[in-house]
Amino acid sequence: MTTHTGQMFDTEELVINMGPQHPSTHGVLRVVLRLDGEKVVSSDVVIGYLHRGIEKLSENRNWTQIILLTDRMDYVAAATNNVGYCQTVEKLMQIEVPRRARYIRTAICELQRIASHCLWLGTHAMDIGAMTVFLYAFRERELILDLFEEYCGARLTYNSMRIGGLPLDIPVGWDRKVLEFCTIMSEKVDEYEELLTHNRIWLERTRGIGVITAEQAIAIGLSGPPLRGSGVPRDIRKDEPYAAYDEMKFDVPVGTSGDTYDRYLVRLEEFRQSIRIIRQAIQGLPEGPIVGKVPRLIKPPAGETYHAIESPKGEIGYFIVSDGKSTNPYRFRVRPPSFCNLQALPQLIKGHLVADVVALIGSIDVVLGEVDR
Amino acid sequence: MAQSIAFYVLSTFILGFAVLVVTTRNTVHAVLFLVLNFLAVAALYVLLTAQFLAVIQVLVYAGGIVVLYLFVVMLVNLKRPPEDHMAPQRHNWIGFGLSALVLVELGAIIGYGAVAPAGPVGAQTSDLALNNVERVGMLLYTDYLIPFEVASMLLLVAMVGAIILAKREL
Amino acid sequence: MIDTYLIPLVKILFVLNATLIGVTYMVLLERKVIAWVQVRLGPMRVGPYGILQPIADAVKLILKEDITPTRADKWVFTAAPIIVMVPALITFAVIPFGPVVNLFGRQVPLYITDVNVGLLYIVSVASIGVYGIILGGWASNSKFPLLASLRASAQLISYEVAVTMTLVSMIMTAGTLSMVKIVESQYDQHLWFIFVQPVAFVLFFIGGLAETNRAPFDMAEAEQELTGGFHTEYSGMRFALFFLAEYANMIVVSSVATTLFLGGWLAPFPNVGWLSFLGYVPSWMWFLLKTFAFLYVFLWVRATLPRYRYDQLMRLGWKVLIPIAIANVVVTGIVKVLF
Amino acid sequence: MITPTHYMMLSTALFAIGVIGVITRRNIIVIFMSIELMLNAVNINLIAFSYQLQDGIGQVFAIFVIAVAAAEAAVGLGIILAFYRNKETINIDEMNVMRW
Numbered sequence: 009m010t011t012h013t014g015q016m017f018d019t020e021e022l023v024i025n026m027g028p029q030h031p032s033t034h035g036v037l038r039v040v041l042r043l044d045g046e047k048v049v050s051s052d053v054v055i056g057y058l059h060r061g062i063e064k065l066s067e068n069r070n071w072t073q074i075i076l077l078t079d080r081m082d083y084v085a086a087a088t089n090n091v092g093y094c095q096t097v098e099k100l101m102q103i104e105v106p107r108r109a110r111y112i113r114t115a116i117c118e119l120q121r122i123a124s125h126c127l128w129l130g131t132h133a134m135d136i137g138a139m140t141v142f143l144y145a146f147r148e149r150e151l152i153l154d155l156f157e158e159y160c161g162a163r164l165t166y167n168s169m170r171i172g173g174l175p176l177d178i179p180v181g182w183d184r185k186v187l188e189f190c191t192i193m194s195e196k197v198d199e200y201e202e203l204l205t206h207n208r209i210w211l212e213r214t215r216g217i218g219v220i221t222a223e224q225a226i227a228i229g230l231s232g233p234p235l236r237g238s239g240v241p242r243d244i245r246k247d248e249p250y251a252a253y254d255e256m257k258f259d260v261p262v263g264t265s266g267d268t269y270d271r272y273l274v275r276l277e278e279f280r281q282s283i284r285i286i287r288q289a290i291q292g293l294p295e296g297p298i299v300g301k302v303p304r305l306i307k308p309p310a311g312e313t314y315h316a317i318e319s320p321k322g323e324i325g326y327f328i329v330s331d332g333k334s335t336n337p338y339r340f341r342v343r344p345p346s347f348c349n350l351q352a353l354p355q356l357i358k359g360h361l362v363a364d365v366v367a368l369i370g371s372i373d374v375v376l377g378e379v380d381r
Numbered sequence: 382m383a384q385s386i387a388f389y390v391l392s393t394f395i396l397g398f399a400v401l402v403v404t405t406r407n408t409v410h411a412v413l414f415l416v417l418n419f420l421a422v423a424a425l426y427v428l429l430t431a432q433f434l435a436v437i438q439v440l441v442y443a444g445g446i447v448v449l450y451l452f453v454v455m456l457v458n459l460k461r462p463p464e465d466h467m468a469p470q471r472h473n474w475i476g477f478g479l480s481a482l483v484l485v486e487l488g489a490i491i492g493y494g495a496v497a498p499a500g501p502v503g504a505q506t507s508d509l510a511l512n513n514v515e516r517v518g519m520l521l522y523t524d525y526l527i528p529f530e531v532a533s534m535l536l537l538v539a540m541v542g543a544i545i546l547a548k549r550e551l
Numbered sequence: 552m553i554d555t556y557l558i559p560l561v562k563i564l565f566v567l568n569a570t571l572i573g574v575t576y577m578v579l580l581e582r583k584v585i586a587w588v589q590v591r592l593g594p595m596r597v598g599p600y601g602i603l604q605p606i607a608d609a610v611k612l613i614l615k616e617d618i619t620p621t622r623a624d625k626w627v628f629t630a631a632p633i634i635v636m637v638p639a640l641i642t643f644a645v646i647p648f649g650p651v652v653n654l655f656g657r658q659v660p661l662y663i664t665d666v667n668v669g670l671l672y673i674v675s676v677a678s679i680g681v682y683g684i685i686l687g688g689w690a691s692n693s694k695f696p697l698l699a700s701l702r703a704s705a706q707l708i709s710y711e712v713a714v715t716m717t718l719v720s721m722i723m724t725a726g727t728l729s730m731v732k733i734v735e736s737q738y739d740q741h742l743w744f745i746f747v748q749p750v751a752f753v754l755f756f757i758g759g760l761a762e763t764n765r766a767p768f769d770m771a772e773a774e775q776e777l778t779g780g781f782h783t784e785y786s787g788m789r790f791a792l793f794f795l796a797e798y799a800n801m802i803v804v805s806s807v808a809t810t811l812f813l814g815g816w817l818a819p820f821p822n823v824g825w826l827s828f829l830g831y832v833p834s835w836m837w838f839l840l841k842t843f844a845f846l847y848v849f850l851w852v853r854a855t856l857p858r859y860r861y862d863q864l865m866r867l868g869w870k871v872l873i874p875i876a877i878a879n880v881v882v883t884g885i886v887k888v889l890f
Numbered sequence: 891m892i893t894p895t896h897y898m899m900l901s902t903a904l905f906a907i908g909v910i911g912v913i914t915r916r917n918i919i920v921i922f923m924s925i926e927l928m929l930n931a932v933n934i935n936l937i938a939f940s941y942q943l944q945d946g947i948g949q950v951f952a953i954f955v956i957a958v959a960a961a962e963a964a965v966g967l968g969i970i971l972a973f974y975r976n977k978e979t980i981n982i983d984e985m986n987v988m989r990w
Contacts, residue, residue, distance in 0.1 A: 416682065445960065453919060476909075484902060
């Protein structure tokens with residue numbers, strides 16, 4: 009007979025594979041959870057199911073073709089990716105972008121932020137079980153997609169920027185439609201808040217879940233709403249203004265406790281700030297050209313540069329090396345916010361329950377296309 | 382007549398499922414047969430006009446206690462069958478012998494006992510059958526109040542005891 | 552002969568069929584109601600306004616391949632959906648849809664049977680249904696269903712305690728366990744029991760949501776967490792049985808709530824003179840209307856609220872609902888003794 | 891005609907099956923279930939006599955038996971779980987030490 013004297017055996021840990029095909033891992037994220045009952049003991053985040061080699065691919069495309077590839081990274085905020093890339097190249101080539109183009113870029117970036125946050129809000133609420141919010145949020149996202157369609161003809165992968173400015177000026181009447189949308193949207197944000205912010209169940213599901221302190225957030229390298237939710241007022245739009253943000257009035261919302269609820273509140277406030285920025289940008293839209301002085305053949309001088317902007321998910325940075333000889337970059341590297349934010353997941357979900365895992369994946373708002381690239 | 386048929390059918394179910402409970406190797410299946418056995422017993426109670434007890438049998442036994450068994454069976458996720466180890470001093474025939482003895486003894490008691498009278502006439506419409514719940518409730522809360530309270534204390538103690546035993550850390 | 556065998560048989564067949572049709576249309580109703588809440592149209596393609604959708608769904612589910620996972624326990628896997636469905640259906644045996652009415656010159660009661668332990672019968676039969684859920688999850692031999700079935704069974708058992716304690720206070724109010732007599736007692740007292748026992752009504756409603764695995768207590772089938780719950784591995788007709796059983800249970804809970812709290816088949820305001828025309832509506836119609844109203848609230852809640860977390864649900868059950876239910880029993884007892 | 895003797899026979903047979911289960915099986919959960927069978931055998935007897943004598947006392951006792959069975963199951967299964975956690979077995983033949 010086997011005796012295990014003095015040794016305590018614990019009930020076996022249950023290993024569960026969440027994803028890559030799971031309805032709430034927002035794509036193809038795979039989280040290997042080791043559970044004790046329903047409590048997460050530890051977890052591994054496995055990524056790479058959507059890797060398409062965009063960075064390597066870019067080294068064999070010319071500078072304009074890369075804009076199209078950046079669409080495919082964070083596909084729910086394609087325009088922001090475009091802006092970030094174009095600005096990096098402009099910085100490398102020292103091209104001055106006309107003021108009108110910068111204003112339109114700002115408006116488009118903010119529209120994109122609202123669209124991305126709509127998708128986040130819908131799926132996040134859906135993960136927590138409030139499925140009506142999902143459809144409400146998508147209803148408003150639809151309006152933005154219509155605006156984008158009118159502007160550049162595409163609804164998801166816009167390819168809406170060019171190095172040095174914009175491919176097209178805004179269509180006639182577009183500015184009025186955007187302002188109308190702003191009016192609708194500011195009502196709808198209140199509607200979302202009515203459904204969720206003071207909802208008892210929502211509070212119980214999000215308050216105190218996945219708390220991350222400011223120091224931890226900085227140590228992990230979080231950016232965007234997850235960082236601001238922890239109370240760090242870091243926003244590239246304010247700290248290192250690009251496009252026309254230096255001429256806009258807006259506040260950077262920050263949280264206090266760094267839990268899921270604060271991240272939610274921060275994003276909801278960002279809706280309102282974005283609407284405010286769009287109103288300013290559209291109402292103060294200056295006249296003028298939309299493309300700066302750009303050479304026919306884009307061939308940046310030899311050198312390297314890093315430039316980051318504030319995407320809806322955080323700091324999206326482009327590091328580009330040009331050898332000055334060829335018409336494609338020598339090295340192209342992206343600092344995707346989703347990827348860096350995702351690093352916090354194992355730390356966040358440790359000790360929480362399975363139900364919280366989906367809430368936390370939702371609360372850091374990852375897009376796998378950007379994580380894997 | 383109908384009562385006889387019902388009795389024999391139910392008896393067959395009760396005994397058949399009981400045998401299956403004891404002989405089945407798969408513990409989950411054994412638990413299922415136990416449920417079926419209890420349901421058949423509950424039907425027998427209905428036959429005996431003890432409706433309240435039949436309902437309690439289903440509610441407490443089938444719906445409560447056996448679920449607990451099922452939980453434990455699922456929690457003790459066994460890597461090896463529990464029957465593979467057998468103590469050397471163990472002899473199964475003693476078990477069969479003993480139970481045969483019990484059976485013979487009880488059979489003898491029944492056989493030598495006075496010839497039982499037939500069931501009471503009109504039992505289906507008697508007061509005990511019609512107002513079953515009231516009658517049993519009256520007895521429970523008047524003549525047997527103290528045993529009833531003791532039973533409730535027993536359940537409370539058992540509940541606390543089970544929690545202390547099963548919880549890893551308090 | 553006709554009274555003892557034929558009429559009950561006809562009634563059983565009628566109730567069974569009506570229930571099954573009602574359940575399938577319940578699915579359509581849910582899709583439609585939730586769609587309207589969410590500013591959508593819902594199913595529109597099959598038949599006018601999608602009214603033939605349930606039939607299309609049924610045909611699809613019947614024709615689908617019936618898959619049994621390789622390492623599943625075949626017998627238990629097959630038995631589980633049946634174990635869930637049968638209790639849900641046989642509960643209708645004691646639900647009174649109406650009083651004794653004169654039908655084709657015969658006195659026919661509009662209920663299958665009236666047993667003297669009716670309410671307890673419903674509770675006890677409902678407690679059998681939990682086996683199907685546990686076994687369905689266990690027999691699938693898959694982790695997510697197992698986790699879900701453990702959740703579901705713990706939830707059902709906990710809330711069963713709360714609901715049963717609530718029903719105890721109702722039994723005390725009505726002074727009987729028979730479903731028919733409960734309605735008659737409301738008629739005699741000229742008062743629906745919802746006004747006598749509002750706390751019990753709220754408790755019963757919350758408990759009923761949890762017992763039927765509905766939102767916001769639907770963690771057993773939380774798609775976002777457990778990819779579908781205890782029936783993840785089921786397909787075709789067996790899945791349909793699980794699905795239909797859930798809706799049948801909803802109808803059962805609504806019917807019981809109607810009987811206990813909303814006066815069953817009784818017409819409202821019988822004492823108000825100018826509303827006496829309400830009495831011309833047949834009694835079963837009132838029963839159906841009240842049940843439907845209750846069901847609608849089920850759907851409404853689902854479309855509105857997020858989902859509780861498992862531990863919060865258990866805390867709500869054990870630390871809030873059960874103490875309140877017990878306190879309610881005590882208060883009911885005191886009031887009964889004093890008045 | 892079904893007499894109380896019939897019920898006694900049934901209950902005796904059920905009891906005997908329970909005894910056989912307790913003695914021959916080594917899986918402690920099955921042993922517990924056999925005990926439940928025996929308790930049920932007793933209950934059948936009690937109710938049969940209650941019916942025969944038209945006296946509710948038999949049913950009252952059956953309720954007490956059920957209450958005791960519930961208590962027994964709760965504590966017993968708690969012990970099984972605690973034991974399993976320590977020794978990873980539910981074989982009664984391996985439960986032969988008083989301490990570990």
